[in-house]
Amino acid sequence: DAGVIQSPRHEVTEMGQEVTLRCKPISGHNSLFWYRQTMMRGLELLIYFNNNVPIDDSGMPEDRFSAKMPNASFSTLKIQPSEPRDSAVYFCATGRGAINPNEQFFGPGTRLTVL
Amino acid sequence: AQTVTQSQPEMSVQEAETVTLSCTYDTSESDYYLFWYKQPPSRQMILVIRQEAYKQQNATENRFSVNFQKAAKSFSLKISDSQLGDAAMYFCAYRSGETSGSRLTFGEGTQLTVNP
Numbered sequence: 001d002a003g004v005i006q007s008p009r010h011e012v013t014e015m016g017q018e019v020t021l022r023c024k025p026i027s028g029h030n031s032l033f034w035y036r037q038t039m040m041r042g043l044e045l046l047i048y049f050n051n052n053v054p055i056d057d058s059g060m061p062e063d064r065f066s067a068k069m070p071n072a073s074f075s076t077l078k079i080q081p082s083e084p085r086d087s088a089v090y091f092c093a094t095g096r097g098a099i100n101p102n103e104q105f106f107g108p109g110t111r112l113t114v115l
Numbered sequence: 116a117q118t119v120t121q122s123q124p125e126m127s128v129q130e131a132e133t134v135t136l137s138c139t140y141d142t143s144e145s146d147y148y149l150f151w152y153k154q155p156p157s158r159q160m161i162l163v164i165r166q167e168a169y170k171q172q173n174a175t176e177n178r179f180s181v182n183f184q185k186a187a188k189s190f191s192l193k194i195s196d197s198q199l200g201d202a203a204m205y206f207c208a209y210r211s212g213e214t215s216g217s218r219l220t221f222g223e224g225t226q227l228t229v230n231p
Contacts, residue, residue, distance in 0.1 A: 031217060033219075035219075042222075042223050043206065043219075043221040043224075044221075045218045048217070048218060056218065091160060093219075095217070105162075106152075106159065106160035106161075108157070109159070109160075
């Protein structure tokens with residue numbers, strides 16, 4: 001099993017540009033989570049999906065952020081327009097089920113730098 | 116809302132010695148799960164150990180064990196026979212077992228240094 005796959009691993013962009021982060025969950029996992037890690041705020045949940053449906057997007061910072069999960073094997077997190085304060089490591093994690101004791105499996109993260 | 120607190124921003128331990136990382140949490144729920152994640156310099160988040168709140172027995176995974184005190188809402192991680200590869204940031208995390216939400220709420224992290 002390849003684990004959770006995220007791309008790109010590193011992204012450097014200029015303020016105002018659109019950024020799209022991608023995630024491929026582990027096969028069979030039906031929950032998908034987007035987390036953001038910064039020095040100031042630590043690890044925080046942005047949004048999560050169950051069976052491709054967004055369940056809780058209360059962590060999404062503002063309208064510049066949007067996430068989609070068009071099918072069970074792919075999700076995107078888009079920032080448009082990007083700002084320097086969006087610089088962070090973005091993690092995708094997946095798991096089985098909405099209520100499940102099993103752990104969430106994290107991808108390697110995407111390090112985003114907005115200049 | 117649940118909160119997780121790690122009061123030790125940094126800890127250090129000598130190789131082969133034992134170290135304990137502290138974690139406390141606040142919740143009104145009775146059904147939940149607790150986790151310790153390790154984040155090495157590679158940034159990968161790696162599950163170290165998990166504990167179900169309904170289990171009284173403390174979880175153990177090889178050199179890693181927890182001291183789960185439900186009444187005190189404390190969940191410390193003990194690393195025995197510390198190895199250089201244990202050096203990393205360690206995050207304590209909480210997950211509700213009662214609601215349909217299954218988000219992880221993380222503590223601030225403890226940076227562990229292992230000295231040779």
